[in-house]
Amino acid sequence: MIEIKTASEIEAMKPAGRFVAGILKELKETTKVGTNLLEIDEFVHKKIVDRKGAESCYVDYAPDFGTGPFAHYICTSVNDAVLHGVPYDYSLKDGDLVSLDLAISVNGWVADSAISFVVGNNPDPEDLRIIKCTEEALAAAIDTAQAGNRLGDVCNVIGDVARTYGYPINLEFGGHGVGRVMHGDPHVPNDGSAHHGYKLRPGLVIAIEPWFLKTTDEIFQDPKDGWTLRSQDGSRGAHSEHTIAITDNGPLILTKRD
Template sequence: MSMLKTPDQISMMREAGRVVANALAAVREHADVGVSLKELDEVAADVISGAGAKPAFLDYHPRWAALPFPGVICASVNDAVVHGIPDGYVLQDGDLLSVDCGAFLEGWCGDAAISFVVGTADPADQALIDATDAALARGIEAARVGNKMGDLAYAIGGEAKRAGYGLLADHGGHGIGRTMHAEPPVPNIGRPGRGIKLQEGLVIAIEPMLILGGKDDYYHDDDEWTLRSSSGNRAAHSEHTVAITADGPMILTLP
């Protein structure tokens, strides 16, 4: 199957992406001190079902996972980098929360993530989030016809590394379409001029995952899904689904 999408298929993915964006916006609005991650999961579930879509994460069971994922969103708090399970944990003042969400609409997938602080933000946490969002923006800007995947990866990770942040080892973005995770892999660290050439019609999920303190290592939590920074430092995650077009990158996961 070709990795490239037609304009009509990209339009359908835009509608799936809109559902994801609206779910994330609702979660962010509802998140507050005293609110549980499970409540936020229910908020996202309501938005997705109300749009006639299906959650992409719920019951997702890749070969490496012992158990299917039990939530509609991934809700990762503080040193949890990604894949946090939305359980009964109640948010505290100053928690750094990363929320990842995916949805299928008419058989097409959208995938996006945001990070924010609940309540009072530590300046270092806010700077981390800003750096993660900036890395995403650089990656999107590099998602242009004729560039190489290494150009995109370097745009994401080069400046982040120079600023002293770690990037989650062995993880990055991915192709997306009829399935949530497809070819090609989209690394967050790379060398300019290397890798596949970016072509019109390629749709990818770009997702930097930055960690305070410069170390990239992680470990699996006891739930076998959550990835935590080995240093115990806080992390942030930012993601958009992006189509590469003749007119430049098109973000598909905006409201």
């Protein structure tokens, strides 16, 4: 069921958005060559412990698309891993493409956001290009998330940006409703038909999350951890995400990082 939030409920969601945004901003600034993925996970764990009213949305989360409960505080996907990456004992190398996806509840309200970046001094231009594509697709989708437009309009512009760059599109995983729970209705795929679908109304809160792989739309679940989704052909991917609220005055980015 699609839930519509009141103005006061959207106001109550802002602390979670600011908290998630602040953590991701700090992680992007401090993650470098040699940073261990488990260090990133522990950093987030401590932030949650130190914040009154904060709870992880990931620890003990056990949906049907994972194998058993997730046991960490953030998703860390590196290179050919693009979604649901489980932190493990790996120290980042020069040129690694890192995607960090974080969802936290603060006082019962959830915010969800993701960023991708390259560590070190020798980024592959193709890595920077696919990151830019996800960021442009996200920005275009947010601009389109106006009251009165259709959900298909939002999805369609994401797909249009990907096609402009020449990247294939996977529709299995995408954005979603956000509120008291991390994953709610509606599903927000990364492509769709303009002028079709749910009519956007003030009070709708959704996570929009374009993610693309360079040369395939096929993914598989890493059998080692039962969660991490990797490209079928080993190509790298990127992922960008914000939680936004539809308002009478346009889209409000709850996880804005500036």
